[in-house]
Amino acid sequence: MRQLSVFSRLATSVAVACLIAAPAMAQDAEAIRTAKTLRDRALEGTIAYDVVEQITTRFGPRMAGTDSERAAAAWGEEFMTGLGLQNVRVHEFPLAVWNRGVEQVEVLSPFPQPLTVTALGGAMATPAEGVTGEAVIFRTYQDLLDQPEGALEGKIAVVLQDTPRAQDGRGYGSTSVIRFQGPTEAARRGAVGFLLRSLGTHDHRFAHTGATSVSDDAVPAFAISPPDADQLARMAAMTDEPIRIRLFSTAGFTGHAYSQNVIAEVVGSERPEEIITIGGHLDSWDLGTGAIDDASGIGITTAALKLIADLPERPRRTIRVVWWGAEEVSQPAPAQGLAGARAYADSISDEAANHVAISESDFGAGPIYALGLPEGMGGTEFQRAAMRVLTPLGIVWDGAPARGGGPDTGPTVALGVPAFRLAQDGTDYFDVHHTVDDVIDRIEPENLDQNVAAWAALLWLIADSDVDFRAAAE
Amino acid sequence: MRQLSVFSRLATSVAVACLIAAPAMAQDAEAIRTAKTLRDRALEGTIAYDVVEQITTRFGPRMAGTDSERAAAAWGEEFMTGLGLQNVRVHEFPLAVWNRGVEQVEVLSPFPQPLTVTALGGAMATPAEGVTGEAVIFRTYQDLLDQPEGALEGKIAVVLQDTPRAQDGRGYGSTSVIRFQGPTEAARRGAVGFLLRSLGTHDHRFAHTGATSVSDDAVPAFAISPPDADQLARMAAMTDEPIRIRLFSTAGFTGHAYSQNVIAEVVGSERPEEIITIGGHLDSWDLGTGAIDDASGIGITTAALKLIADLPERPRRTIRVVWWGAEEVSQPAPAQGLAGARAYADSISDEAANHVAISESDFGAGPIYALGLPEGMGGTEFQRAAMRVLTPLGIVWDGAPARGGGPDTGPTVALGVPAFRLAQDGTDYFDVHHTVDDVIDRIEPENLDQNVAAWAALLWLIADSDVDFRAAAE
CATH class of the missing domain: 3.40.630.10 (Zn peptidases)
Structure with a gap:
């Protein structure tokens, strides 16, 4: 041969x-x-x-x-x-x-409203009463990684980075690390929850799921739809008040x-x-x-x-x-x-x-x-x-x-x-x-x-x- | 003047x-x-x-x-x-x-799966155990109207008519009667539930709500997303078995x-x-x-x-x-x-x-x-x-x-x-x-x-x- x-x-x-x-x-x-x-x-x-x-x-x-x-x-x-x-x-x-179970994410204040989300695959449930915290919004994943340990104590980390469109999928290749590692990196810095802008290139109001790295160190993690990511960015631009978010999920391995x-x-x-x-x-x-x-x-x-x-x-x-x-x-x-x-x-x-x-x-x-x-x-x-x-x-x-x-x-x-x-x-x-x-x-x-x-x-x-x-x- | x-x-x-x-x-x-x-x-x-x-x-x-x-x-x-x-x-x-409340519609058999739906505005709740029935699928609203009284006894009426695209909205003008009157007309013929293909011209997997005529004669009513409407049509083409559907909703005036x-x-x-x-x-x-x-x-x-x-x-x-x-x-x-x-x-x-x-x-x-x-x-x-x-x-x-x-x-x-x-x-x-x-x-x-x-x-x-x-x- x-x-x-x-x-x-x-x-x-x-x-x-x-x-x-x-x-x-x-x-x-x-x-x-x-x-x-x-x-x-x-x-x-x-x-x-x-x-x-x-x-x-x-x-x-x-x-x-x-x-x-x-x-x-x-x-x-x-x-x-x-x-x-x-x-x-x-x-x-x-x-x-x-199993995904039930999932619900909402802005509590200053602009109360529901967000369109989906739990990341493999992500854990929140406690029954949910997880509430102030959002800390990062334009890029690197901005999150640049935070020192403890910098996000009690906070909900939000990464709004876009996925570029590409014939061979390299855009997704470059951002999927945010989904895999983001919840763990956020937790390492003290965060109690993690949201990311849905990976993907659509701009409709539905969210993109996908596997995240499961570890005991991670935190409940969701993707928000692209318009909801834009919405959080607009909120941050419109107010100096803390944006408080509540996460709820019954997801888990069953x-x-x-x-x-x-x-x-x-x-x-x-x-x-x-x-x-x-x-x-x-x-x-x-x-x-x-x-x-x-x-x-x-x-x-x-x-x-x-x-x-x-x-x-x-x-x-x-x-x-x-x-x-x-x-x-x-x-x-x-x-x-x-x-x-x-x-x-x-x-x-x-x-x-x-x-x-x-x-x-x-x-x-x-x-x-x-x-x-x-x-x-x-x-x-x-x-x-x-x-x-x-x-x-x-x-x-x-x-x-x-x-x-x-x-x-x-x-x-x-x-x-x-x-x-x-x-x-x-x-x-x-x-x-x-x-x-x-x-x-x-x-x-x-x-x-x-x-x-x-x-x-x-x-x-x-x-x-x-x-x-x-x-x-x- | x-x-x-x-x-x-x-x-x-x-x-x-x-x-x-x-x-x-x-x-x-x-x-x-x-x-x-x-x-x-x-x-x-x-x-x-x-x-x-x-x-x-x-x-x-x-x-x-x-x-x-x-x-x-x-x-x-x-x-x-x-x-x-x-x-x-x-x-x-x-x-x-x-209030919309909780809503859930699923095909029970022969091809069990959830459908993407939204309750019509003003629609009523189902009983707590939901409403289960065989789907009777109509390509047009007229096909439903052509049914005699009692023809849909115990059935769930499904209307799959498309909304044409038009600059002045006349397509929607022509189909919105399905949403307003469909639940009542279906009930008049004995139906226990009503589904319609979402009005509107998008083809994404989300549903279109809007007011329906509220009356004591109506039945629980939902719009299904356009791809789910296509899915039901494919199911009907693929099997001679009855397509059984379960509706659940807690909607109502509160x-x-x-x-x-x-x-x-x-x-x-x-x-x-x-x-x-x-x-x-x-x-x-x-x-x-x-x-x-x-x-x-x-x-x-x-x-x-x-x-x-x-x-x-x-x-x-x-x-x-x-x-x-x-x-x-x-x-x-x-x-x-x-x-x-x-x-x-x-x-x-x-x-x-x-x-x-x-x-x-x-x-x-x-x-x-x-x-x-x-x-x-x-x-x-x-x-x-x-x-x-x-x-x-x-x-x-x-x-x-x-x-x-x-x-x-x-x-x-x-x-x-x-x-x-x-x-x-x-x-x-x-x-x-x-x-x-x-x-x-x-x-x-x-x-x-x-x-x-x-x-x-x-x-x-x-x-x-x-x-x-x-x-x-x-």
């Missing part, structure tokens, strides 16, 4: 050196033809949207460890069996379930339960033990119905595998789709979320060397605009073949290596399995992500089919070849 | 017949100059946005009869006194207060209280007893902070009066601004809402003949695009003078007479007082109206100033003239 790959890289280097396009090997030419066929079939319509519609309509929100997540998994097992996929199975794993990964395959014809893993996560936050996060990813990757399953031939290697459970929020500490991803990595740890590559579709329902491969794959025959198939879909090769393959790939990548990525345009993703607005109405079906086209074609190229993503990085 | 007006209309008719523009009388030329000055000053910036900011930030939601509405009124009295307006006063009136109108004037120099009434309503729904509905209207009309008050001269007639209370929801039955408007009409009923005209700004914060005058005013000298001043603001004369002057003018118009209207572009109004999203973030300050420019200029033309809107219609 590595032998051939090295040969192919050498051949490519020579070809590039001579400024002559290397002709694809016969084997590759056929694989490329099949990949193009898959791509073009996908563009004629796939089951991706239907999968999203079934999951979101039948099960609504699917919080980790709930009956709803479990029912969706059971449905998925039956559904994928019906698609003709192989080795369909459900892997259970234990976890603690977080008892142990099970979540599950749903797994299905197209088994390889020549090297079935070599596995390419793809998928999305089945669980969602409770606020929306998890359409873009992440029924879309499940729909896209399952539809891609279905297209491959419908071919008369099998690829050489095995392709496995995983509907991960409990991505968003779960315990035990210290890790938050990714319980299904960790369970999956545990289950394959003995055979990790056979895992060719892993990726996930977990960035919404926008079109794919770039391919990411492991470091060192630029200019290889594989990369050039892939771009020959993907370019007509509007997908570029920008040379940036795949930085992981999606949240649920993390624990498997930690075992040394290479990741690849089909990067989706996430310009609008954080308008919807983790909010009540994450519903199927936000999805353009054609965008899902473009995703499926890219996934099916790329998967075929990987699975019907002997490309070694590990070797490339060496 | 009427004498002169008839003369002026005759003169105008002659001028039009001769295809020669009638020269404005000296008096009018000066009034037009002043009106243009007011218009241009407004475009340089007004206090309108500041008023909206103060009201919405200091008082948040201002439900009829609440402490918040009362505090806002007290602030308004002080604020308008500080502006140098005259005869500033508060008129109290009694009403029953409606005790008696007071609301109030806040009144201020610029007293006329020659005929102070002749009054032109303008204004907006101070109360709001509880979901948003009532920025476009209707702190905007208060800001616009108050800012217009302030510009006039700042002139070195007074207009001949009195201009009065009213911050009406309790427009949205109140009792006693059978009339819902407009309690402040009715109290105002009662207070002027003995002197209604002295009331020259009335109008209200209660259609959001969009720019004004058309002038509406009473029937018969087209082609009059006044109409042409007004358009000379308003046209540069992008305002047209389309010949359509003013159909009322806004909700709070209704009871006064019923006394024979003519209405005029400055029609705002409401294309986006029902994206926000009566929802959580009715916040100041939705407002462009420049649009408010364009409104003020039109109001101030038009008010001056009316108040500094002897135009008789009643005569025109005779």
